[in-house]
Every structure is written in C-alpha cells, then in structure tokens.
Amino acid sequence: MAKVHVKKGDIVTVISGKDKGKKGKVIRIFPKEEKAIVEGINMATKHKKPSAKVPQGGIIHQELPIYTSKLMPVCSKCQSATRVGHSVLADGTKVRVCKKCGEVLDK
Known part of the structure; x- marks a missing residue:
C-alpha cells in the first residue's frame, strides 16, 4: 500500500x-x-x-x-494550498503540518 x-x-x-x-x-x-x-x-x-x-x-x-x-x-489557517510536512508532538503522536505556517492539518 x-x-x-x-x-x-x-x-x-x-x-x-x-x-x-x-x-x-x-x-x-x-x-x-x-x-x-x-x-x-x-x-x-x-x-x-x-x-x-x-x-x-x-x-x-x-x-x-x-x-x-x-x-x-x-491549510485552514492560511487558506492556501500547501505542501505537507510531518512533526512529532510532545505526547509522541506523528501529525501532518502545513509547510507555510506550521499549522497542524490533522484534526
């Protein structure tokens, strides 16, 4: 997959x-x-x-x-199409983030 x-x-x-x-x-x-x-x-x-x-x-x-x-x-924050980055939060969960503003894309 x-x-x-x-x-x-x-x-x-x-x-x-x-x-x-x-x-x-x-x-x-x-x-x-x-x-x-x-x-x-x-x-x-x-x-x-x-x-x-x-x-x-x-x-x-x-x-x-x-x-x-x-x-x-x-991105819901900057209202534009964005590339997807990945980041690990403090609790250890991996999330998708906006490459432009850093906003978390996963809800």
Whole structure:
C-alpha cells in the first residue's frame, strides 16, 4: 500500500488537469491505486436504466477517482494550498503540518 498525503475529510485543491483551481472535500481514498474521490471534482455523466437501486433511472452525475498527485491540501489557517510536512508532538503522536505556517492539518 502506498503512502498518500491526503486523508478522508481533507479540503483539497486540484493543481493540474481540467478541474485546475477547484476545491472540494475528500470523500474516499484508494491507497493502492493512489487515487481519491473528491466532492464535485472529476464529474462524469452516466445513463442508468431503471432498477431496484435507481427506480427513476435517467442521467446521473457522479464523481470519479482522481490521482492524489494532482491534489494539494488546503491549510485552514492560511487558506492556501500547501505542501505537507510531518512533526512529532510532545505526547509522541506523528501529525501532518502545513509547510507555510506550521499549522497542524490533522484534526
């Protein structure tokens, strides 16, 4: 399993591709593929037939996975996309920190 610098629940911004500059919340992470599903990013249109799950059917819009290398976490303090650093707190827990201002990214 590969290490991924974003986690579920992070607010991220897209740094390359068709959705460049857009922000969204990470819904799901796929560490083996190094991909993530981000709310409102990389939308696809699917045509679904009516079924038990989707009784209405019709055109459905859904998010597709995007490579995590195209994502940067947004720091809650400085409100900008930032690189991720790591730091060890006094109690011995390892946390992710903002490289720009030093704010802890893990909640």
